[in-house]
Each structure stands twice: as C-alpha cells, then as structure tokens.
Amino acid sequence: VEDKDDYYVSASFLAPYKRTDLVIKAFNEMPSKRLVVVGEGQQSAHLRALAGPNVTFSGFLPRKEYVETLARAKAMVFAGCEDFGIALAEAQACGTPLIAFGRGGAVDIVKRLGSSPEPTGVLFKAQTVDCLKDAVELFEENAATITPRACARNAARFSQENFDHAILDALGFVQGLHAIP
Numbered sequence: 001v002e003d004k005d006d007y008y009v010s011a012s013f014l015a016p017y018k019r020t021d022l023v024i025k026a027f028n029e030m031p032s033k034r035l036v037v038v039g040e041g042q043q044s045a046h047l048r049a050l051a052g053p054n055v056t057f058s059g060f061l062p063r064k065e066y067v068e069t070l071a072r073a074k075a076m077v078f079a080g081c082e083d084f085g086i087a088l089a090e091a092q093a094c095g096t097p098l099i100a101f102g103r104g105g106a107v108d109i110v111k112r113l114g115s116s117p118e119p120t121g122v123l124f125k126a127q128t129v130d131c132l133k134d135a136v137e138l139f140e141e142n143a144a145t146i147t148p149r150a151c152a153r154n155a156a157r158f159s160q161e162n163f164d165h166a167i168l169d170a171l172g173f174v175q176g177l178h179a180i181p
Contacts, residue, residue: 008035081103
C-alpha cells in the first residue's frame with residue numbers, strides 16, 4: 001500500500017520475550033504518535049494497563065484485517081529478538097517498513113537505512129526506550145527513502161518459490177539436468 005495511515009503497528013503474541021512492553025513505554029513518551037497493538041497473549045491485561053491514550057489494542061485479527069492493518073501502517077515496530085520473525089517478513093510483504101531491534105532475524109530481514117540503496121527499515125542497537133524512540137525519529141526523518149515497493153521486493157526473498165529453489169539447489173538439483181520425482 002503506497003498510501004499509509006498515520007499509525008505504527010506492533011503485532012505479535014503478547015508474551016514477555018516479544019518486548020511489546022518496551023514498544024508501549026516508548027510510545028507513551030511520544031504522545032503525538034499513534035500505536036496499534038495487534039495480538040493477544042499472557043501479557044494482554046498488563047500491557048493494556050501500561051498503555052497511554054495514544055496506544056490502542058485490536059486484539060486478535062482475522063487474516064484479512066491483519067494484512068490490511070499491516071499494510072496501512074506507517075511502520076511496524078518490533079523490540080523482541082526472534083530467530084526469524086515471520087511477522088516482520090509479513091509486514092515487508094505488505095509494503096510496510098520496519099523499526100526493529102537489531103538482533104536475530106531482523107538483521108537478515110531489514111535492509112538497514114544507510115546500508116542499502118533500497119532501505120526497508122531502521123534497526124536499533126539496544127532494547128531501551130531511548131534507543132527505540134531514536135529509531136522512530138530516524139525513521140520519520142528518512143521515511144521518504146523507504147518505499148513500500150522496496151519493502152515488498154525485499155520480502156520476495158522469503159517467498160515459497162525462492163525457498164523451493166534454494167532447497168533444490170542445496171540438494172544438487174540443477175534445473176534441466178535432474179528430473180524431480
């Protein structure tokens with residue numbers, strides 16, 4: 001989606017290791033910025049109590065509404081550390097930039113601002129409110145350089161077709177030389 005709304009999104013199972021608490025605390029200190037939290041989980045009640053007036057909760061969303069919410073967001077904000085982070089790849093597939101903690105799968109998914117001719121997001125170095133706020137500010141200063149098209153192209157690296165091709169290549173099947181049973 002080229003025409004973005006004026007909110008950020010955080011989407012995950014609401015568990016402690018996802019660090020949605022950190023995202024909410026940072027947005028509490030940025031009251032002019034809207035945050036939509038998608039998901040449910042063991043921390044739902046705690047996180048709702050923690051949230052300021054600029055933070056809303058959608059709860060669990062059916063797939064179509066989830067994709068629409070991701071696609072319309074200014075950016076997805078993620079402060080946890082995942083091995084891969086499917087929600088990050090889903091956001092990119094929707095053309096949505098990422099603001100993520102710079103460890104784990106986010107490092108492989110995000111084409112970091114300043115390190116790529118077609119950046120797809122901003123990584124922050126520490127799981128702190130100040131680092132996350134600085135990352136949001138950096139994103140806003142450079143938002144025009146992070147396009148939905150670049151994000152969607154970036155996500156294509158994780159498509160089923162590319163996965164299948166990489167597996168076949170790793171197994172030694174070269175197109176045209178070996179028949180696949």
